[in-house]
Amino acid sequence: MSSPSDLTVPSPADFHVHLRQAPLTSLLVPHVREGGFDLAYVMPNLTPPLTLPSHTVAYLQHLRSLDPRTHFLGTLYLSPALTPRLIEEAAQAGIVGVKSYPRGVTTNSDGGIENYEVYYEVFEEMEKQNMILNLHGEVPSDHANNISVLTAEAAFLSHLRKLHARFPKLRMVLEHATTRAAVECVKSLGETVGCTITPHHLDLVVDDWAGKPVNFCKPVAKHPDDRQALRDIIKAGHPRFFLGSDSAPHPMHSKLPSASTHGASALQHSCAAGIYTSPILLPLCATLLESFGALHRLNGYVSEFGRAFYGFAAEPQSGSVKLRRTRCKIRDSFAPKAQEGLDSAHKDKVEIVPFWAGRHLEWEIVR
């Protein structure tokens, strides 16, 4: 393989980002661009979730006010509140997709779905309006049927096959795939079925989050053979597999409950699931893809394939992002500027620790 010292990436696009709510959003929004990205497809799992077009429109307006240069694309949270009429309204308002969360499997998913058939009229209208259905592809744990976080994705695939058979023209995206089974399933389906793969799932296996809250996310990273399947499909340059970072920040005190705050009961708290990659995203993707011999697929993975699937050409005003080969250390944490003078006990209220904190990237963005 050649070993370039510079790379040019046309208008990178992240098709799965969490930008949260106040007080986090104003910290997070600039990180999309800092991470090298012109487009952010923003998830609707806020509190309360964005179940109506007016919610999403207002949220997008807020995001654009924080960074007018970034192209924010909005989504709706699939819930019983949605009707075909609202889908039409959403499409007219420029909302791109609808996100389905199975009940209770990830952050703010208590209102998630249990059964897709009740949404068939909504999906028919989405098909007409050319909207995208984004699927968090896990079923809830069900121990009587041997379903846990390890098998929740594989158990979801029958739903994906059934939906695609019933709505072959409806574009849908299996989000943040983590298993060989999911990769094989998406490959076997038609051109309307895409799949996002996160950079962290190209890196982690179960050993990396066993006892390490910083690497704990949903879906959990699985077996080494599953990681290999994800790497192989990116290396193959399959055009229906592309980047959705699922960058999902949680303040430090949610990732690691503090004994000094909670006493012994800190150990009873669950560590929040989510990995934060936005501010380092493009250099991280370059570093990772190069590590498994797929650097030549970088542009497809972070820009071309996702843009083609979603139908959003590269941003004419932004041009390309340049990367140069420079070893640089990732910051230990990110916090709002006003917080940086605070002592650690207070700062961790909003302090966010990124993926690979303190480790090195092999590439940096030329500003």
Added chain:
Amino acid sequence: MSSPSDLTVPSPADFHVHLRQAPLTSLLVPHVREGGFDLAYVMPNLTPPLTLPSHTVAYLQHLRSLDPRTHFLGTLYLSPALTPRLIEEAAQAGIVGVKSYPRGVTTNSDGGIENYEVYYEVFEEMEKQNMILNLHGEVPSDHANNISVLTAEAAFLSHLRKLHARFPKLRMVLEHATTRAAVECVKSLGETVGCTITPHHLDLVVDDWAGKPVNFCKPVAKHPDDRQALRDIIKAGHPRFFLGSDSAPHPMHSKLPSASTHGASALQHSCAAGIYTSPILLPLCATLLESFGALHRLNGYVSEFGRAFYGFAAEPQSGSVKLRRTRCKIRDSFAPKAQEGLDSAHKDKVEIVPFWAGRHLEWEIVR
């Protein structure tokens, strides 16, 4: 099933306990008896490990000085330091077994074994001396071969089969089995192969430790179907499957690194692997076995089967332990008395959070 209000358990024996070193040991030793147990088979993975008979003899002497009423049985740490001559010496000193740790898979296992054949002369002498070989049944992770914490136990079973075929008279115990594969393997082997099952593995599955450091231990709890196999073999009353609690305390600051001590780098620390059950052990076992309809197997599980396999009859001086049905709450934590007045930041240096802290047991020991 009948629903008794009292139970009588003859001289409970725990065939796998960690009693650690100063400053923890003096806190832990009384908990064996507090948890209802007369006998503790004590593990040798100290720092440095107990690789010579003189080490184990001195450690046992120390334990007996802390509680002369409890019957402590000692082990040696399998390492290149062991010779047939030392095995003979160990047997003469009353040391019961030798524990094998694969390199690097659990607490203080850096000196663990990589290849059993170099120990065949040692095993031959153990067979002669009627000593027990205790096997931590996991191989190190090997991602190129798809081996992770999830598959490490299943991948070890070929070693167990090979050892048993080569040394059919050597009594060996597969420790803390967590998988259906391990249960089936042990069942299929001869009368010299036993297996310990911990109470926490009768309760937990992967979902319970994903993001929950308090429930993180090695081997990790696996699929619901694996837990079912463990419950089924205990419910069946198979005499070669018995209690080894693997009660493995870690101070709170090791289970949950503190952001106030470490700053953002706390998230980079690994949470220590281990679950602490000693002070609640007998009521916990009764509560758990009753929850899956196996209360009638309690005496076999916690006393008779292990004692028969090891050849240690019930303690004549101690008689039986009585349990009565009373709902009682488990303490949030245990700390040395001298520490109890300290503030939380200092106390977590030695504070230990037990399994099921703050939850309820359905049985208590009649004192």
